[in-house]
Amino acid sequence: MNNNLQEILSNWATMAAAAGYFVALLVHLAEWASRREAAVTPTEQPVLAGVGAAATDGADAVDGETRGPRGSSDAVDGSGADTLPPAVAKASRLFRLGVRVTWVAAVAHLAAVVLRSLAAEPVRVPWGNMYEFTLTSTLVVALGYLLVERRSDVSWLAPVVNGFNIITLMAAMLLLYTPVTDLQDALRSPWLVIHVFAAIIATGAFTLGGMASALYILKENRAEKLGGLSPRSYLARVPSLERLDRFAYRAHAFAFPVWTFAALITGPIWAQAAWGRYWGWDPKEVWAFITWVVYAAYLHARATAGWKGKAAAIIALIGLATLWFNFVGINFFFGSGSQHSYA
């Protein structure tokens, strides 16, 4: 019953990861609180004070994304410590702490995925059902955020990613949980590894991009309604609309080719081998196609007068909705009619 042990350990690791994300979320909320405090104390740049734009260095300040937060937080800890208001320094420390906690959670999360794979007899990739798909794609979201965080300032994303992962992991545990079993015949193919993994990566990246697009819409709406943002609000800490849009674009530009590869190249190759047709308008295929078309529209809209900005962001969110509907909805609503109804 060794396998059961690994499965139980995997579940514990998942719970630990969710708890970790929760702690990280709390830390980031505390960080937010101290930033509100800082915002009340007049500083030169009340809105973006702190990790992001506190350190101004000439031309680069135009594009905060190329500067590592490491550099800027060094500035905060080092030379800047005297000059920065204490609340800002505290907020930066809390932010770094939050990131570390997220790293710990992500490591536990990774352990959960690996153990899940080891628990199966024979050992297999952990992408055989919806629970495992969700477990892995939330890991991609967390790791994607953490890796981007090493290179650029995405402190605004921290509460969103942690919050999303808690909710999604809990939902997966409660609604989608499936005990470890061996793979069905239909899934015994090397294409499982390639096709599903690519789909998971794309899902994670689209989700990250969607978070930026959602914040874009919120921020623009709020700014429009109030004629400006209170420096105390969370949305004021979110970067400029232009940067949000650029972040969203980069995430989508990464995810779209991966999705093309998953849904339109490896999917058909496998379908040809398993079902004798490379494209059969199975509900899952239909929705994968819809998702692809909507994201193609997003990339076009972003470059079209009258569609830039908010309209493009809305299209991105529609794309995300079709993506998740395809994953969850199809299995629940059309389960019996789809050849993809695994789990």
Next chain:
Amino acid sequence: MIRRSKKNDVPAAETPRYGLDDGAADAPMPLAPLELLRWAWRQLTSMRTALLLLFLLALASIPGSVVPQEGVDPIRVSRWREQHETLAPIYERLGLFSVYDSVWFSAIYILLMISLVGCILPRTKVYWRALRAKPPAVPRRLERLGDYRRLEVAEDLAAAEARVRDGLSGYRLVRSESGPAGARVVELSAEKGYLREAGNLLFHVSILIVLVGVAVGSLFGFRGGVIVVTGNSFANTLSQYDDLNPGSLFEADDLAPFSFTVKDFDVTFVREGRSAGQARNFSAEIEYRESPDSELETERIRVNHPLKINGTDVFLIGHGYAPVVTVRSATGAVVFTGPVVFLPEDSTFRSFGVIKIPDAAPQQLGFEGEFYPTYAFTMETGPFTVLPDAKNPVLSLTAWAGDLGLDDGTPQSVYSLRKEGLDRILKADGKPMRVDLALGKTVTLPDQLGTITLDRVDRFVKLQISKSPASWVALLGVSLALLGLLGSLFIRPRRVWARLREEDEQTTVELAGLDRSAGGNLAEELDSLARQVEEKR
């Protein structure tokens, strides 16, 4: 088309136009025929129309995932038709049972493709010109560009220029020189990243390639399904298929003249653990001939491992039970004997089927009901099957007598009973009769209608036989599309300008750059170029 976005600093003449986005689409409709045509073309090829068509395409795909499709699962379609008598003709008229062949779906993607061509052609022309054009001259005031560096190097002009050129390897360069000796000025214009637009064009052309591949495949290919009970044979002719989806240009003569027999079917049902009851490793042994006079060959086929015969593939896509029943008349004469296919309804292999006995006398007989591989019964659940394995097989049927309606010429599904001319067979107490048959058991029907026996249980395999010509064209197309996509998303077209001014023994170097991709930033490149120029040798 993924156009380079925002402000672009690109001179208007060079900007590739996807139709005319701004203004033109809103212009009032002109009246002259040629103008009208031109206006219509602009409307169609404008980016707004393309976006609209993309959304329409996405929306139009949805019904095909909700309503059962002829091309996907014809059995479900016919069942659906029976259940929805009023809606079915309306759906039929709207083409909702074959969305992806319907007029309206085709109209959308054909318009989209025309719009695509209307985008590719002018842009190719623009790109062709841009490829041969020289990088634009150095702007007079470089410091006005976003990314600007100015350095002084203690070298003569030629040496400094060599360094700048080194740093700009891979760029297309244009040089101009002016000024008198001792105060010469050299200007370098450099550009790279031409492949971005090439990628963009490749992506869009590839979509057309994919479409051609898919079109050829669906015109000349075919896909058919057949259920074969183990021990039975199949010859590749039209009449042997249960359902067939031939392409419009596919002809019956194109069917390869092979035949095969399903020798046996093997399945392991997991006995313990969590997957208990699930079918694993199912495979069928096929004995086949490529043509009537060729050698007999044998192969085992499994899921993911089809049998390939001369360009035609035979796939094992499902399996199930075919109870063998014998029906005798009251006098004992056999009126029917043979396997009857019962289609699995879920993963427990509770299966549904219909037995029609047109030769029964005095009345035709019909049976409809469930097959339970391992029968069990509780008051709460009613009958159910414990395992998908046939450990205690039971047929539980309702019995009908009368006219099966087979003689009036209208085609009937073998999986449904037309009950207009039939009456439930009643027991002596007047209640409807239910026939429950365990293995080897016989039930006698009242009123001298006869007997029915469950002799044994055979298995059937569901095979898909298909030919997808030109699938490699579609694969090539989509792979090229991915390649083009990567180019159009990740290649950064950029320009760098350098102005070198000779002053005494020194050279002043001014560098500036422009990243023409969305939200790009050349700061790092310029920094490294500046380092390279300044670096001590």
